[in-house]
Amino acid sequence: MTVLMLRPATLDDMIHVQAIYAHHVRTGTGSFEIEPPDLTEMKRRMGEVIERNLPFLVSEVGGFIAGYAYANLYRPRAAYRFTCEDSVYIDPAYQKQGIGQALLSALIEGSAKSGFKQMVAVIGGSDNLGSIRLHERNGFERVGLLPKVGFKFDRWLDSVLMQRAL
Numbered sequence: 001m002t003v004l005m006l007r008p009a010t011l012d013d014m015i016h017v018q019a020i021y022a023h024h025v026r027t028g029t030g031s032f033e034i035e036p037p038d039l040t041e042m043k044r045r046m047g048e049v050i051e052r053n054l055p056f057l058v059s060e061v062g063g064f065i066a067g068y069a070y071a072n073l074y075r076p077r078a079a080y081r082f083t084c085e086d087s088v089y090i091d092p093a094y095q096k097q098g099i100g101q102a103l104l105s106a107l108i109e110g111s112a113k114s115g116f117k118q119m120v121a122v123i124g125g126s127d128n129l130g131s132i133r134l135h136e137r138n139g140f141e142r143v144g145l146l147p148k149v150g151f152k153f154d155r156w157l158d159s160v161l162m163q164r165a166l
């Protein structure tokens with residue numbers, strides 16, 4: 001049986017995190033970015049998460065980084081300071097094996113421990129069934145839909161908003 005280990009990310013992991021994210025930016029609608037950020041930018045993003053005392057986790061399978069998840073502030077203005085937003089990305093070779101589930105569940109626990117009260121998922125595309133299902137089974141409810149706010153791969157994309165208390 002393959003052993004899955006979750007642990008806090010280190011700067012050395014960011015090269016793998018950057019590669020996973022770059023794949024999803026280039027091929028999917030989960031992220032509304034179009035150009036993948038480089039390693040320096042991913043390290044900067046990680047630093048911001050850690051500074052805010054929020055979790056940035058990686059999942060390791062046999063020494064390989066198979067996915068990652070982090071929470072960051074939902075919005076930067078001060079009154080939102082108890083509300084975070086999650087991000088979960090799995091290497092395509094490791095999808096649908098329960099890794100997203102393990103990461104999101106640990107992320108919810110870690111964000112609650114850090115004092116955050118609400119978690120919001122901003123899901124790219126109404127047809128992103130993997131992400132919608134993952135959030136549903138972790139207690140998120142659909143709270144909104146912003147129709148056609150994104151444009152990527154020559155089509156308009158909705159943003160699905162889901163939320164749960166921590």
Ligand SMILES: CC(C)(COP(=O)(O)OP(=O)(O)OC[C@H]1O[C@@H](n2cnc3c(N)ncnc32)[C@H](O)[C@@H]1OP(=O)(O)O)[C@@H](O)C(=O)NCCC(=O)NCCS
Binds near residue numbers: 028097
């Ligand atoms: C969405 C994503 C994080 C899910 O991670 P995963 O490790 O593949 O998912 P898991 O194996 O843990 O499955 C969790 C649940 O989602 C369901 N699921 C996963 N992929 C699915 C898909 N493509 N369609 C329908 N359901 C799916 C699983 O069946 C499971 O639910 P169940 O136990 O009730 O059957 C992953 O597919 C991914 O990286 N997607 C691309 C990037 C993205 O959209 N990230 C989310 C940004 S908000």
